[in-house]
Amino acid sequence: MSKPILLTVDDDPSVSRAVARDLRRRYAEQYRVVRADSGAEALESLQEIRLRGDRVAVLLADYRMPGMNGIEFLERAMDLFPRARRALLTAYADTDAAIEAINVVDVDYYLLKPWEPPEEKLYPVVDQMLETWAAAGDPEIESTRIIGHRWSSQAHEVRDFLARSGMPYHWYTVEEDEGRKLLQAAGATEADVPVLLTAGGDVLRNPSLSQVADKIGLSTTPAEDFYDLIIVGGGPAGLGAAVYGASEGLRTVLVEGRVTGGQAGQSSRIENYLGFPEGVSGGQLTDRARRQASRLGAELLTARRVVGLETHGPKRIVELDDGRRVAAHAVLLATGVSYRRLRADGADDMVGKGVFYGSAATEAEACADQHVVIVGGANSAGQAAMFFSRQARKVTLAVRGPDLERSMSHYLIQQIRGNDRIDVRTCTEVASVHGDGHLEKLVLRDTSGGTEEDVDCGHLFVFIGAAPLTDWLPDELERDEAGFLLTGTDLLDSGRRPAGWAPSRDPFPLETSIPGVFVAGDVRSASVKRVASAVGEGAMAVSLVHQYLAHP
Structure with missing residues (x-):
């Protein structure tokens, strides 16, 4: 079972990082902290979380955000996770807004910024919300369950298909006890993985995508000739x-x-x-x-x-x-x-095992606090860099050309330059990838000077050519x-x-x-x-x- 989530949203990047930092310092062992920089971005994260069948324990939202303020965000978030506990981050001048929030969206608490020291002004409030959430219970979303190896390209393909079809699912690996128990209960073995268990109790062993589509109610056969x-x-x-x-x-x-x-x-x-x-x-x-x-x-x-x-x-x-x-x-x-295949030694052997073509939202959770490398210089690569920067410790955008202006929209370039988690490396290509069963390291080559550098990395996303x-x-x-x-x-x-x-x-x-x-x-x-x-x-x-x- 994945950790329940604490989600924080604030349009001020420095405040957003500070909240996430303080929450991880105290709650990282039992909860996963997700941060977003806008209400719209936070809602997208919540929808992805719901698709994965994960649970949200606490929502912390800043009141003053452009486009969608904290009250509006919490009101819409309630439709996705009605049992999550809710708190509004406000300035002293916004106490009237906090009262409105209590009346409109049943906010549990409001926190005045700044909350230093967190031991006195933040943690007691979050502790109380977590106790209330745990006592009330938050049942899992009834969903399909998938059991497979962590670095299995077939399992990744099934998970990606379900997520992009809008179907909730739970993911278990055969390396964990719960995954092995589910396999045994289904009468399957590791030789059968990936195994899909539907909410109705059906078992599919190493299914094709068309079999998965049929089982979850999608049409695969034309009705007419x-x-x-x-x-x-x-x-x-x-x-x-x-x-x-x-x-x-x-x-x-x-x-x-x-x-x-x-x-x-x-x-x-x-x-x-x-x-x-x-x-x-x-x-x-x-x-x-x-x-x-x-x-x-x-x-x-x-x-x-x-x-x-x-x-x-x-x-x-x-x-x-x-x-x-x-x-x-x-x-x-x-x-x-x-997308064109990556011409790097060892890349073909790592597809689905750390090397992915296109943006794989199903891998976002696994990228938390990790180093992610993205290859490409067009909009799709830039959008992926912004997406993974929400959770990754660092994102390296490797661009073969001398700049981004030739192929990326101006608005996206400006966002990337303002994101301190993204490191843009121009005139750079991936020379080779390495790992024992999954990606662990890659070699970046400077095409202008020919120098090479070893980089520890578990996730490489490729967006090159067409x-x-x-x-x-x-x-x-x-x-x-x-x-x-x-x-x-x-x-x-x-x-x-x-x-x-x-x-x-x-x-x-x-x-x-x-x-x-x-x-x-x-x-x-x-x-x-x-x-x-x-x-x-x-x-x-x-x-x-x-x-x-x-x-x-």
Whole structure:
């Protein structure tokens, strides 16, 4: 059982660090301390904590925070953890606010800042709240349980899938007594791990993601054999198309190989997306889009890969990884991109064992007070650095280029520079990774001078490059030199249409060299690699599908 959590939120970084420091000094053996720098960030942390099935014992919130004050935060936090004890941190001039908090959100205490010495003004209050919380009890959230080896890539894959699907779970390792007891109770052995125990008592031994999806109630099989529109890929572009396609009356099915959200769904915080002035996590944004598409009538399949695409007259047929074939009038390819593999000695052997591609929120707890290294210089890497800096002792951002300005948004650069836990190292690459069964050390190389440095590190997150997921597509689909799909006027060579092009018209914008097959998002050649542009292309593609249906 993981430790119950004490969460503190304050927009003043120095105060936030001081509160966390004082709490860890006294309570670290029995409780885990989590800190956040805003109400929105704290709510995201609470949602992640709830997904993991962990418990929150105490919430400490500063009253004066921009965007969402302490009272508003505590009121919303009550919906997630109603039994957690609550305290408001106030200045002497804000005692009226403390009284309001007691009336509005049933705050247990208010603490006047500064509280020095903590032995007299902080610890007695927290002790009392913890005693009250323990006496009242805080039952565990009924959830799926996973048992596996701590450094198992298969177990990590299942945990990540559940978390990104919004399904609560508890994680136990076979190295701990509780994990071994659960294995025995389930009639399983270490040879079967990872083992998944559902809330209903079912046991899955080393399950595939499609088996997990079926068991937790996600759809993996299409309800029909023919649709107006098949969307391949569940990132922002695919979800945007699903929302608009379903809302405009098209029989729409979206097929996603893992879980909807794509790389954007892994982003810890997106602050430049229209309509979210306080920012939004990628998981929250894509979860809303998923629910919106379903409500409007789109069919969403998860953990089901598309492995083939064929043309038969007016029909476009896709083949799924289980052998099923589904047809439609039109197909939209929104498969996105994958991160390029790290070219460092030993890296491939450590995937899922300390080396991760993309942001793995499931590893956040394990990174507490550790040194984390992130490789990459674009927005996704910067967002990950900010996310892991909440709990990690130190975050090193290794950037191959000479600066961040070439590939990262200005707002994110400013946040990173103002975060004293993040160390940016430009002209740096990972030369090799080392460890006995899991990552323990890596070697960083200065590309400008060639010097190398050994760095102790248990977690390495990689965000480099963008490889298009197009290898499975037929050769008739024209690509650029990097493998991204060509569309529209980019297909016209000196005014001539693509070879084999049958219609008398030119290709529509976003249409490929196969009529009726469209592209949206990062997999399109020369696309803008931003969430907003991907969503826009998904919506635009639906309009073009209507034109195609009228003039094939």
